[in-house]
Every structure is written in C-alpha cells, then in structure tokens.
Amino acid sequence: MRGGLVASARLLPRPLVRWFLQRRAQQDINENMSGGKKVKIIFVLGGPGSGKGTQCSNIVEHFGFIHLSAGELLRAEINSGSENGTMIDTIIKEGKIVPSEITIKLLQEAIIKGGNDKYIIDGFPRNEENRVVFESVINISPEFVLFFDCSEEEMERRLLGRNQGRSDDNIETIRKRLKVFVESSLPVIEYYESKGMVKKIDATKPAPEVFEDVKAIFTHMA
Ligand SMILES: Nc1ncnc2c1ncn2[C@@H]1O[C@H](COP(=O)(O)OP(=O)(O)O)[C@@H](O)[C@H]1O
Ligand SMILES: Nc1ccn([C@@H]2O[C@H](COP(=O)(O)OP(=O)(O)O)[C@@H](O)[C@H]2O)c(=O)n1
Numbered sequence: 001m002r003g004g005l006v007a008s009a010r011l012l013p014r015p016l017v018r019w020f021l022q023r024r025a026q027q028d029i030n031e032n033m034s035g036g037k038k039v040k041i042i043f044v045l046g047g048p049g050s051g052k053g054t055q056c057s058n059i060v061e062h063f064g065f066i067h068l069s070a071g072e073l074l075r076a077e078i079n080s081g082s083e084n085g086t087m088i089d090t091i092i093k094e095g096k097i098v099p100s101e102i103t104i105k106l107l108q109e110a111i112i113k114g115g116n117d118k119y120i121i122d123g124f125p126r127n128e129e130n131r132v133v134f135e136s137v138i139n140i141s142p143e144f145v146l147f148f149d150c151s152e153e154e155m156e157r158r159l160l161g162r163n164q165g166r167s168d169d170n171i172e173t174i175r176k177r178l179k180v181f182v183e184s185s186l187p188v189i190e191y192y193e194s195k196g197m198v199k200k201i202d203a204t205k206p207a208p209e210v211f212e213d214v215k216a217i218f219t220h221m222a
C-alpha cells in the first residue's frame, strides 16, 4: 500500500509530495499521542564517542523522555533483514550518512509507536539534508539542541574502548566519522547556534560530572 503510494508520488510535483507527507506525518503523530499533548523534541548532538548514548540513558531514567538513537534505529533496520539493510550497512561501515528519507521514516515510526509526548533524538540531524527534510516532513522544531563538546583525541580513545562489537568502531572508520562530523554535522550545530537554540556541555569530563550539567538544563526545563 505504502509502496504504491511512493510509486505514484514520483509522478507528482515535489512540493505537493512534501505537503502530503508532512500532513500525513503530523496526522499520524498527533493521532497516536496520549492526551493529545503537543510532541516535544530535543536533539542530542556531538561527535562519535562524545557520550550521547550514555547521557540519554540518564535523561530517560530521570526525566521521563523516550530516547531515539538514529544510529540504533538504522542498526535495527539492518538486523531486521529489510531491503535497505545492505545499503545502510555499507554506508555505516564507511562512516558516511544514510539518505535522510530512510532515517526520518524510522524516526517517524518510532515516535508514533512511542506514544509519548517527550523525545530525545540522539545523533540526528547529522547533516543539512537531515535537518531540512525533517523540518519539511515532520515539521516539529526542537525545544533546544544539546551539544556534547568533546576533543577528538578523547572521542577516538572512547570509541576504541567501547567494545560493543560495532562494525564502525575501528580506527579506519572512526577517523572517517570524525571527518564527517566536522564537515557535515558541525554546520548543523552552528545553524542552531545562530538561532540561539544550542545548550553546549563540556563532555570531556567524567560521565557523572557531565550528567550534573545535563541535569541542570533539564531541571530548569521542567
Ligand atoms: N564522560 C565520559 N567519560 C569517559 N567515557 C565515557 C564518557 N561518556 C561515555 N563514555 C564511554 O565512551 C564510549 C562512547 O560513549 P557513548 O555514550 O556510546 O557515545 P556516543 O553515543 O556519543 O557515541 C562508551 O564506551 C561509554 O561508556
Ligand atoms: N542521522 C544519522 C545517524 C547515524 N547515521 C549512521 O549511523 C552511524 C552510527 O551512528 P551513531 O549515532 O549510532 O554513532 P555514535 O555517534 O553514537 O557513535 C553513523 O556513523 C552513520 O553512518 C546516519 O547515517 N544518520
């Protein structure tokens, strides 16, 4: 059914397709919300190994958000044996960024399934395309952007010691990911900074100290 819609959408003008997708995404998200509350989103950004996943677990535990990691959703998609799996796997091993429509569809489905009104979205948007397509399809502005600022040496050291069996935690891919972060992800953070939406945290400190700073931000928000 959805495949048929996508096929016929190719014949329509792009702005019309965008408008249609946006309306459907919003309807889907709103219809699945408990109590009809407006969905709040916080983007959690930072280089690979800066501690996004670690701090998101703390935020879930203390502040009742649902944590969506774009990278984890993509890895689950590979493991589900989906038709895009091989392509996603290759891109991740190269440290590159997966086309936005794939990642955004996974995020949209997870938001709908989550049925909550508060989400922390970790590792997204990772480039301008991610940001622009999310804005146009999902059309929810983040409350703010949490940015974990960490030195490259420290990120590299942490990733080499992560030991989660990830295909991209090897020195060759790590170097590529760090380069992609500087070239493609930092400009997104700068964009949000220019709008006064970034809350920057010194992420080189030990994890409990980083969480103290995170806590201060979320406590003020509540
Ligand atoms: N503040 C910290 N100091 C030292 N090690 C950390 C810190 N935060 C996370 N780690 C460790 O570094 C690795 C990467 O952390 P993770 O949360 O997965 O980062 P990211 O999601 O940003 O890649 C993990 O092994 C984690 O246990
Ligand atoms: N928005 C995103 C997020 C992740 N990814 C891919 O998934 C990989 C792992 O992302 P991740 O967020 O789990 O990695 P960490 O920063 O947590 O180490 C990235 O290097 C990209 O290849 C993507 O393509 N687009």
Ligand SMILES: [Mg+2]
Binding pocket: 052, 053, 069, 071, 123
């Ligand atoms: Mg992570």
